[in-house]
Amino acid sequence: MPRFAANLSMMFTEVPFLDRFDAAAQAGFTAVEFLFPYEHPVEAVSERLKRNGLTQALFNLPPGDWNAGEKGFAALPSRFNDLKASLETALPYARATGVKRLHLMAGIANRGERLAIEAFYKSVAWAAEFFAAHGIDIVLEPINPRNVPGYFLNDFGFARDLIQELRLPNLKLQFDIYHCQIIHGDVTMGLREMMPIIGHIQVASIPSRNEPDGEELNYPFLFEELDRLGYAGFVGCEYNPRGKTTDGLAWFKPYAGVKS
Numbered sequence: 001m002p003r004f005a006a007n008l009s010m011m012f013t014e015v016p017f018l019d020r021f022d023a024a025a026q027a028g029f030t031a032v033e034f035l036f037p038y039e040h041p042v043e044a045v046s047e048r049l050k051r052n053g054l055t056q057a058l059f060n061l062p063p064g065d066w067n068a069g070e071k072g073f074a075a076l077p078s079r080f081n082d083l084k085a086s087l088e089t090a091l092p093y094a095r096a097t098g099v100k101r102l103h104l105m106a107g108i109a110n111r112g113e114r115l116a117i118e119a120f121y122k123s124v125a126w127a128a129e130f131f132a133a134h135g136i137d138i139v140l141e142p143i144n145p146r147n148v149p150g151y152f153l154n155d156f157g158f159a160r161d162l163i164q165e166l167r168l169p170n171l172k173l174q175f176d177i178y179h180c181q182i183i184h185g186d187v188t189m190g191l192r193e194m195m196p197i198i199g200h201i202q203v204a205s206i207p208s209r210n211e212p213d214g215e216e217l218n219y220p221f222l223f224e225e226l227d228r229l230g231y232a233g234f235v236g237c238e239y240n241p242r243g244k245t246t247d248g249l250a251w252f253k254p255y256a257g258v259k260s
């Protein structure tokens, strides 16, 4: 049975960020993920996790100025020093939360440009080697161009090839089923093919990005498929609830309380 992680950047937004840990635990989640913890003191984040007996499944490395439209800078040749600094910023949060995987964002850049590709390979290798020493995986997530126009990493095949080429044991794929369906379709075959390199999975309905309970994909089938494929990682619930978060958890009832 999949182990679900509540995404606290999108779920439980009825309450302030730190209170979402309590809300997720009360709803039966045993793990959480979120985009960025950096506005909050590291001690406060780890205290909420511990108080609620939650596992931190994932968070993202600093993306640069998110409100100004930055989405990371791993593929931006001129931002390598920022990339290196961002790893140091994330490290105390990683240590305090015990997280085992961090998402490195590529940034807005043209995948047709050689310099952007070279910068991405260099940044990915640097980040993976930096965190290998701490027993932490780096995960790369292809993102669909409708949600983030111009995002460098917008193709699952490109991400797979890079991961296989670099052959770094702690470099994995973040397979967001919502993005895969929008970019390529054929989600089940994608999961079967890429399972050996998948380090994290996320879900939402398509096209609304609401609860994973209908619309374009048959999630009960996909959740059983993850079991058939022996997936032992987390499934992040990265969706915008249609209404109150707890009102939309009928799909989650069979999985509530599954231990991390």
Ligand SMILES: O=C(O)[C@@H](O)C(=O)CO
Pocket (backbone or CB within 6 Å): 035, 060, 103, 141, 143, 176, 179, 202, 238
């Ligand atoms: O799918 C997404 O949007 C997220 O997983 C993310 O990390 C970047 O926004």
Ligand SMILES: [Mg+2]
Pocket (backbone or CB within 6 Å): 141, 176, 202, 238
């Ligand atoms: Mg995602």
